[in-house]
Amino acid sequence: xxxxxxxxxxxxxxxxxxxxxxxxxxxxxxxxxxxxxxxxxxxxxxxxxxxxxxxxxxxxxxxxxxxxxxxxxxxxxxxxxxxxxxxxxxxxxxxxxxxxxxxxxxxxxxx
Amino acid sequence: xxxxxxxxxxxxxxxxxxxxxxxxxxxxxxxxxxxxxxxxxxxxxxxxxxxxxxxxxxxxxxxxxxxxxxxxxxxxxxxxxxxxxxxxxxxxxxxxxxxxxxxxxxxxxx
Numbered sequence: 001x002x003x004x005x006x007x008x009x010x011x012x013x014x015x016x017x018x019x020x021x022x023x024x025x026x027x028x029x030x031x032x033x034x035x036x037x038x039x040x041x042x043x044x045x046x047x048x049x050x051x052x053x054x055x056x057x058x059x060x061x062x063x064x065x066x067x068x069x070x071x072x073x074x075x076x077x078x079x080x081x082x083x084x085x086x087x088x089x090x091x092x093x094x095x096x097x098x099x100x101x102x103x104x105x106x107x108x109x110x111x
Numbered sequence: 112x113x114x115x116x117x118x119x120x121x122x123x124x125x126x127x128x129x130x131x132x133x134x135x136x137x138x139x140x141x142x143x144x145x146x147x148x149x150x151x152x153x154x155x156x157x158x159x160x161x162x163x164x165x166x167x168x169x170x171x172x173x174x175x176x177x178x179x180x181x182x183x184x185x186x187x188x189x190x191x192x193x194x195x196x197x198x199x200x201x202x203x204x205x206x207x208x209x210x211x212x213x214x215x216x217x218x219x220x221x
Contacts, residue, residue, distance in 0.1 A: 004153075043154075045208055048208055090154070092154075099156035099159050102146075102154040102155070104153045
């Protein structure tokens with residue numbers, strides 16, 4: 001069963017902490033994505049990667065960075081977590097053109 | 112960022128009834144996709160329709176696409192309580208970076 005996994009379902013961190021969210025896909029997809037989802041704001045793209053070591057900013061990259069050292073793994077990094085980064089974070093992957101496969105999401109609370 | 116628009120925002124129906132959700136978008140596309148999201152979970156890809164297709168079926172799902180009106184509809188026939196979820200359309204207006212609609216919340220009462 002093909003899938004995208006995320007390292008945590010729930011995470012609680014303190015303001016100023018460095019936070020790593022990991023995403024792994026087993027479908028050999030070229031593209032990987034990080035979104036955040038907030039009530040009333042829908043899904044917003046943070047970063048996108050179309051190949052190993054390649055990345056592209058999405059709509060709201062400020063305060064985030066990403067790393068893609070291997071094709072199957074795409075990490076989202078919050079360098080210094082802030083309360084306004086409390087959100088649901090969704091990772092997805094896809095072939096070049098096609099539907100995206102989403103992970104189960106990580107609900108992050110920053111105190 | 113650009114976002115498609117979906118209507119209605121929320122829909123409540125009885126089990127067995129049909130549910131129709133609509134999506135509009137702004138610019139030309141190659142394909143449009145529909146996703147479902149159960150509460151607190153990730154999105155699940157339902158169906159993809161290409162710009163040269165007018166209608167597509169998958170089980171109880173029927174999707175139509177009208178590129179002249181820049182709109183699409185998702186019909187779920189004979190709905191079940193398990194269909195209760197949020198439904199999103201997404202277009203490739205920006206290539207691989209999908210543009211998601213705000214979603215329609217569907218509640219199916221048993």
